[in-house]
Amino acid sequence: MIKVIWILASTLLLAACAQTLPVRSPITMDSNIAMSDNLRLYSIAHYALRNDILVDEKAIAGSGEITFRARSPMTILELDFDGLYTIDGVSDAEGELVYTRDEAKIVVTLRNEVAAGATDTVTIAYHGQPREAERAPWDGGFVWDKSASGKPWIATALQGEGCDLWWPCKDHPDGEPASMDLYFTVPSDLTAASNGVLVDVSDEGDGRSTFHWRTSVPTNTYGIALNIGPYVLIEDTYTATNGTEIPVKFWALEENEEKARDFFDREFALNIAFFERMVGPYPWGQEKLALVETPHYGMEHQTIVAYGANFARMTYGFDYILHHELAHEWFGNVMTHKSSSDLWLHEGFATFMQPEFTRQRLGDAAYQAISYRTFLSIESCNPIAPRDYMSLGELYFSDEGGNGPGGDIYGKGSWVLRSLGYVIGEDSLWRSIRRLVYDTTEPAMLKAPIETRFRSTDDFMNIASDESGTDLAWFFEVYARRGPLPVMTVTELDGNVVLEWQVVDELDFPMPLPVRINGEMSRVEFSANRATLHNVSKADILIDPDMAILRKTDAVPTCEERRAEPEESPR
Secondary structure, three states: OHHHHHHHHHHHHHHHHOOOOOOOOHHHHOOOOOOOOOHHHEEEEEEEEEEEEEOOOOEEEEEEEEEEEEOOOEEEEEEEOOOOOEEEEEEEOOEEOOEEEOOOEEEEEEEEEEOOOOEEEEEEEEEEOOOEOOOOOOOOEEEEEEOOOOOEEEEEEOOOOOHHHOOOEOOOHHHOOOOEEEEEEEEOOOEEEOOOEEEEEEEOOOOEEEEEEEEOOOOOHHHOOOEEEOEEEEEEEEEOOOOOEEEEEEEEEHHHHHHHHHHHHHHHHHHHHHHHHHOOOOOOOOOOEEEEEOOOOEEOOOOEEEEOOOOOOOOOOOOHHHHHHHHOOOEOOOEEEOOHHHOHHHHHHHHHHHHHHHHHHHOHHHHHHHHHHHHOOOOOOOOOOOOOOOOHHHHHOOOOOOOOOHHHHOHHHHHHHHHHHHHHOHHHHHHHHHHHHHOOOOOOOOOOOOOOEEEOHHHHHHHHHHHHOOOOHHHHHHHOOOOOOOEEEEEEEOOEEEEEEEOHHHOOOOOOEEEEEOOEEEEEOOEOOEEEEOOOOHHHEEEOOOOOOOOOOOOOOOHHHHHHOOOOOOO
8 A cells, every 4th residue: 555655645745835835824834723613622642654765756645644632523533734735635444535625724624423422533535745944953844864974864843833725624632632643654774763663664665664653652742753864772771660661772873873872871871860760650661751953953852852963962961862851751741731821830840841951960159050051041032831822832932022921931930930949948849849740749669661740830830839738929929920030129128138039010928038147047938019128228238148049139131131132042
């Protein structure tokens, strides 16, 4: 069947290239847009994706098989799908189906009504040239590159734009498939590495091989990945805290084998041990934990983390790209945001882990240095967890006129957690983090596979409030739901020093503050946003000497000043 599709696609592709390309829809080019009523009608039970990779044409041909479960009675199936592709047919087990499509959607008329709770399967055959990423991973699509040896080196990166750039899917966090089979036919001198477990490699007899991968756990659709290249496989096993013998693997370019082996031995187990110690067991040890060398910087593809930072030993003695993308196996993949408006639960938490990793390896000075570097990047123009629903494109748009937090989901998110640790204590913070991820504060012996959980900012607020025994609504209102940072004013009055929090919209903000008074550290509590230090002067005090509390300082520009600065390279 794959050979037939390949021959057909090669013929049709030439004709398609002469056609005018359809207008690119914002629905296609922006992931996690609010679901239509039709998308809400079902969940995804299984995808089976079959792709013949036409390397010379930078094209793919094959089919996507969608098995869905109806939440309510259904007579049509609506899917997101890029209009760049040509549809070769839509069918179910009994034959062809009627469908309509535009530049962003395909709507299939089902043969019979599907009752609530029942499943049905639709297969869509298609071919075409997928969108080519201009600057992956910040810009989504396929990457068609060559290794130093001149062989094809191909990867996908789809977080911002979504799975509909690749196959007909439900492009929303609610569209996570419960399982997935992936079949990739590639030239036989190349390897196709993907999610889950390699089931089989079959020789097509014509200089091509088909790799069959299967993942049996729910997976973010942007976490599904195709990686093709002249790879060498480096592998070992890692014993997890729960006793699982995890297959750990690294598909590295042949010409980089020596560097890759050194990197694998130096970094991989050390990082896994840190996350298991601080958070809990790796969720999918029954499948694998793998890296693959990619022609882009990196991405948190589930069980097959993309890595393209060239094995660098970076400023703080470790590879922060590896560390950050690996963190997303916990913060992003097993714990997934309910909506993209809660994306800081992925990025802020992953960023927060790096100073802690630095402290455990290099000590407090390095911990403070990497934390301060992150602090200086904070913009605080817009909330990191907006109450209004935002697509990913809207979320990352923090320029003037935009309402998204942009990069603050990383840096500010990390500092929100740092400040929360001071307010409720480190033990309560880490219990809250573990409970957010695993729904228990004692996850060490949970067995793989570990259940995926969809979480929101309010979920974390409620968990942290429960673990600390205090209502933290005020904390999350100021730090997560509002943009500007609180400002501390210090005034001398009648032989005393008055400290006062200036907060957006004059919100209540009883944030305690560490203050050094005549050489002694004190935790100063506030009432009505004010506190008085008696019989001292400004010269006698130093506010928050370790920067435990996130607040506006003279080192950080205002939002308006930040926007006026020259644009820097993306993080």
